[in-house]
Amino acid sequence: MNSIKIQHLLNYFDKYWAIEELTVKMLDKCVTKRKLKRKENILTEGEKCNHLTFVIEGILKTYHVDKKGNQHNLQFTSENKWVTDFSSLYNSIPSKLNIETIEPSIILQIKKEDLFKLYDNSPMFDRNMRIITENAFIEQQERVLQHISSTAHERYLYFLNKYPDLSNRISNIQIASYIGVTPEFLSAIRKKTTI
Amino acid sequence: MNSIKIQHLLNYFDKYWAIEELTVKMLDKCVTKRKLKRKENILTEGEKCNHLTFVIEGILKTYHVDKKGNQHNLQFTSENKWVTDFSSLYNSIPSKLNIETIEPSIILQIKKEDLFKLYDNSPMFDRNMRIITENAFIEQQERVLQHISSTAHERYLYFLNKYPDLSNRISNIQIASYIGVTPEFLSAIRKKTTI
DNA sequence: TAATTTTCTTAAACTATCTTATTGTTTTAC
DNA sequence: GTAAAACAATAAGATAGTTTAAGAAAATTA
Numbered sequence: 001m002n003s004i005k006i007q008h009l010l011n012y013f014d015k016y017w018a019i020e021e022l023t024v025k026m027l028d029k030c031v032t033k034r035k036l037k038r039k040e041n042i043l044t045e046g047e048k049c050n051h052l053t054f055v056i057e058g059i060l061k062t063y064h065v066d067k068k069g070n071q072h073n074l075q076f077t078s079e080n081k082w083v084t085d086f087s088s089l090y091n092s093i094p095s096k097l098n099i100e101t102i103e104p105s106i107i108l109q110i111k112k113e114d115l116f117k118l119y120d121n122s123p124m125f126d127r128n129m130r131i132i133t134e135n136a137f138i139e140q141q142e143r144v145l146q147h148i149s150s151t152a153h154e155r156y157l158y159f160l161n162k163y164p165d166l167s168n169r170i171s172n173i174q175i176a177s178y179i180g181v182t183p184e185f186l187s188a189i190r191k192k193t194t195i
Numbered sequence: 196m197n198s199i200k201i202q203h204l205l206n207y208f209d210k211y212w213a214i215e216e217l218t219v220k221m222l223d224k225c226v227t228k229r230k231l232k233r234k235e236n237i238l239t240e241g242e243k244c245n246h247l248t249f250v251i252e253g254i255l256k257t258y259h260v261d262k263k264g265n266q267h268n269l270q271f272t273s274e275n276k277w278v279t280d281f282s283s284l285y286n287s288i289p290s291k292l293n294i295e296t297i298e299p300s301i302i303l304q305i306k307k308e309d310l311f312k313l314y315d316n317s318p319m320f321d322r323n324m325r326i327i328t329e330n331a332f333i334e335q336q337e338r339v340l341q342h343i344s345s346t347a348h349e350r351y352l353y354f355l356n357k358y359p360d361l362s363n364r365i366s367n368i369q370i371a372s373y374i375g376v377t378p379e380f381l382s383a384i385r386k387k388t389t390i
Numbered sequence: 391t392a393a394t395t396t397t398c399t400t401a402a403a404c405t406a407t408c409t410t411a412t413t414g415t416t417t418t419a420c
Numbered sequence: 421g422t423a424a425a426a427c428a429a430t431a432a433g434a435t436a437g438t439t440t441a442a443g444a445a446a447a448t449t450a
Binding site for chain 4: 379
Binding site for chain 1: 259261265267268269270281282285314318321322324325328329331332333335336338339340342343344372373374375
């Protein structure tokens with residue numbers, strides 16, 4: 001069977017616990033595939049987040065806009081990664097975040113109600129999402145540790161090392177926002193780094 | 196039934212999906228209750244983390260020691276919260292973290308092998324841990340956002356507001372380390388705040 | 391290909407945060 | 421109850437990071 005629509009997702013789940021045949025069918029039914037241009041939004045601040053999103057191709061950024069109007073990049077999501085605003089999704093509250101493509105992208109989306117059905121019908125899908133979330137937690141914790149213990153220069157080198165692919169595909173302005181410095185200061189850091 | 200040992204944990208799980216009677220029995224069998232003095236370690240850098248820990252009473256800090264020997268507080272864990280080093284626990288690698296009581300404490304611990312058995316035997320326990328981890332992720336993400344978008348002063352006010360209880364029980368030195376500033380600078384911040 | 395927008399760099403002045411050192415106070419351990 | 425250790429406040433000089441502004445290079449769009 002393995003319909004073309006969710007083939008990527010099935011390949012992805014190969015690394016995790018095998019999900020039941022029935023769950024595969026269910027997934028195929030409820031997943032929506034979307035092609036997005038550059039700079040398209042899939043979540044806008046103030047809206048409720050209603051989807052869990054899986055990236056097949058491209059890159060999205062999750063950012064917050066502060067009172068002064070400055071954007072702060074919380075996350076980049078590229079191939080085979082998940083993105084959503086858990087807080088908004090689960091608590092049905094307006095999101096403080098924006099999610100936007102920074103490359104033309106292809107994504108799969110699961111609606112909130114379908115996600116809950118999947119959890120109810122498939123303990124293995126539920127478990128896989130636990131493991132995926134645990135890994136996401138580890139990543140965030142590592143990032144917090146960096147912020148309380150490392151300089152901006154060290155955070156930049158860590159980013160280059162951990163995401164060599166993203167480093168080449170994403171502008172320095174976006175990277176600066178992600179590591180928490182101004183583009184000007186990142187430029188100064190890069191001058192020291194590359195010589 | 197509800198043995199005294201895990202009563203706290205059962206009360207805690209009331210807020211989540213009900214776990215099966217058999218799981219309750221299993222939990223009771225495999226959970227170890229420990230009383231700890233102030234400054235006792237339950238995880239030391241270099242060791243493999245083998246437990247998931249639930250705090251019944253007291254406070255623990257999870258910290259990392261950098262090359263210069265400075266401690267950086269990644270997390271405080273107080274009543275009805277969980278703590279572990281996921282990265283070390285799941286990947287069986289030496290931990291870079293230390294977990295230590297900062298108050299005399301009472302904790303429950305589940306060994307790694309028992310944890311996996313619980314996951315295998317109880318989809319609802321597994322699910323509850325997914326939800327708990329999702330919430331922990333949200334908390335970490337919020338903290339990352341603070342570091343890339345707020346000043347130390349703002350981070351301090353946020354801490355006071357979010358953890359009023361902890362603020363009174365934890366020394367300013369520990370709080371400074373948590374928000375990522377020196378104790379001296381926190382002192383300067385406090386001077387501005389309280390006047 | 392030209393026009394337009396975005397990105398990157400430089401520099402100088404400014405602000406936030408750190409370091410070191412000193413002193414008095416509170417907590418803890420015996 | 422007292423000695424020892426940990427904690428908190430302050431100040432001055434040093435470093436890290438921001439702001440503003442301007443120009444050059446690169447990427448996107450028409």
